Amino acid sequence: MKTRIENVTLLTMDADFNVYEKGSVTFDGDTITAINDSTTAVDKVIDGKGGILIPGMVNTHCHMGMVPFRGLGDDCPDRLRRFLFPLESAAMTEKLVYLSSQYAAAEMMLGGVTQVFDMYFYEDAVAQAMVKMNMRGTLAETILDFAHCNSDKPYGGLEYSDWFIAKWKNANPLITPAIAPHATNTNSADALKRAQAIAEKHDVLISTHVSEMDYEMDYFRKEYNMTPVEFLDSIGLLTDRLLAVHCIHTTENDVKLFKEKGVRVAHCVGSNTKAGKGVMPLREMLAQDVTVSLGTDGASSGNTIDLITQLGMVTRAHKTANHDRGAFTAREILALATIGGAKALGTDSITGSIEVGKKADLVLIETDSVNMFPMYDAYSAIVYSANPSNVDSVWINGVQTVKNKKLTVADLKEIRDELDKEMITFRKLAAEQTDKIL
Numbered sequence: 001m002k003t004r005i006e007n008v009t010l011l012t013m014d015a016d017f018n019v020y021e022k023g024s025v026t027f028d029g030d031t032i033t034a035i036n037d038s039t040t041a042v043d044k045v046i047d048g049k050g051g052i053l054i055p056g057m058v059n060t061h062c063h064m065g066m067v068p069f070r071g072l073g074d075d076c077p078d079r080l081r082r083f084l085f086p087l088e089s090a091a092m093t094e095k096l097v098y099l100s101s102q103y104a105a106a107e108m109m110l111g112g113v114t115q116v117f118d119m120y121f122y123e124d125a126v127a128q129a130m131v132k133m134n135m136r137g138t139l140a141e142t143i144l145d146f147a148h149c150n151s152d153k154p155y156g157g158l159e160y161s162d163w164f165i166a167k168w169k170n171a172n173p174l175i176t177p178a179i180a181p182h183a184t185n186t187n188s189a190d191a192l193k194r195a196q197a198i199a200e201k202h203d204v205l206i207s208t209h210v211s212e213m214d215y216e217m218d219y220f221r222k223e224y225n226m227t228p229v230e231f232l233d234s235i236g237l238l239t240d241r242l243l244a245v246h247c248i249h250t251t252e253n254d255v256k257l258f259k260e261k262g263v264r265v266a267h268c269v270g271s272n273t274k275a276g277k278g279v280m281p282l283r284e285m286l287a288q289d290v291t292v293s294l295g296t297d298g299a300s301s302g303n304t305i306d307l308i309t310q311l312g313m314v315t316r317a318h319k320t321a322n323h324d325r326g327a328f329t330a331r332e333i334l335a336l337a338t339i340g341g342a343k344a345l346g347t348d349s350i351t352g353s354i355e356v357g358k359k360a361d362l363v364l365i366e367t368d369s370v371n372m373f374p375m376y377d378a379y380s381a382i383v384y385s386a387n388p389s390n391v392d393s394v395w396i397n398g399v400q401t402v403k404n405k406k407l408t409v410a411d412l413k414e415i416r417d418e419l420d421k422e423m424i425t426f427r428k429l430a431a432e433q434t435d436k437i438l
Helices: 064-069 079-091 094-110 123-133 156-168 189-202 214-224 228-234 252-261 269-274 282-287 307-322 330-337 339-345 378-385 412-422 424-437
Strands: 002-011 019-028 031-035 044-047 052-055 057-062 113-120 136-143 175-181 206-210 242-246 264-267 291-294 362-365 391-396 399-403
Touching: 002 031, 002 362, 002 378, 052 378, 057 094, 057 242, 057 264, 057 291, 057 307, 057 339, 064 079, 064 094, 064 113, 064 123, 064 424, 079 424, 094 113, 094 123, 094 391, 094 399, 094 412, 113 123, 113 339, 113 391, 123 136, 123 156, 123 175, 136 156, 156 175, 156 189, 175 189, 189 206, 206 228, 214 228, 228 252, 252 282, 264 339, 269 307, 282 291, 282 307, 291 307, 291 330, 291 339, 307 330, 307 378, 330 339, 330 378, 412 424
Parallel strands: 002 044, 002 052, 057 113, 113 136, 136 175, 175 206, 206 242, 242 264, 264 291
Antiparallel strands: 002 019, 019 031, 052 362, 362 391, 391 399
């Protein structure tokens, strides 16, 4: 079916950053066929009512299964090892991950995210949830050096990943499998190399947390006289298939290595600053033309998993860190969330910008709400004024998943109620775990 969305401020996010006032976009099925063409006959016309139409935003780092953890131990020091890992092992199940992933997909779509990189457990269940919700995802099983909810032995995620990637590669246009050793300090050099071999075998991305923790930096400095980035380079993991996450403590040499090797970066400013870990050297990375994108982390780490919330955080954190109000323009920041994310996931040939031939992953942001008036610059309105509630409509692969601020592909209340019921045991164990750390 041919559909035209018209009467919008169109931010294409293409190479020339073309903007069209009172613009329009036409798509046929899942593919964009025309821009600013009001003459071609279509089956359906949608009035954008003066809103802003942008490409779907791309969240390049999330743990969708962690919605049940939202609000738990938020102010607990060393929360990962003292709270999260133990509770995951005790309470997380495949069904809980499936329902949580549905809920996470709903939350992201309602906030204008159309594509996500997920790193968690039971990724086969995550893939099924994504297909049901009609959301685009790059999905990767977490690999750890200890047994956990989805593995009765250390590094069980390696075997699972090999199976999962083979099952889902080219199986569904919305799903792209990948592999995800958890971090430089939670995987041995051998495990990291085995993960890289699986990634090369299947020609998929590999993603890991890098240079995130103070103790991680101290360990590699003491044991190898290297940074974690330099260590990854020494064992052959620093390649153009690596999506490095966080990268808070990267050095000038690390950034140069990222540029030389073609490494992509997922910047998670919300979770980084909430945990007091520091601010990634974004200006230096962009100056070196490193591909940088935005991630939310999980609902446990960043609490919200929409990218509109992250946009304002990025600008404020980095303008402050650089003591420079003009350090980053709103257009540059929105680019990180759209075309930057698509480049990071290797899908920029089909997503990330509004261009003829690309997939119809589109987000309409309304400008009627009180916080959106007046609007002098559409980029600034999105980055500095908008919030997720301003997302009016979303299309993913040509399918409208959000209409008039409501989910169309599923009943949000039903998803929430089912997740709520499944969390009964989780809540009991979470309370016990909370008592232990207080």
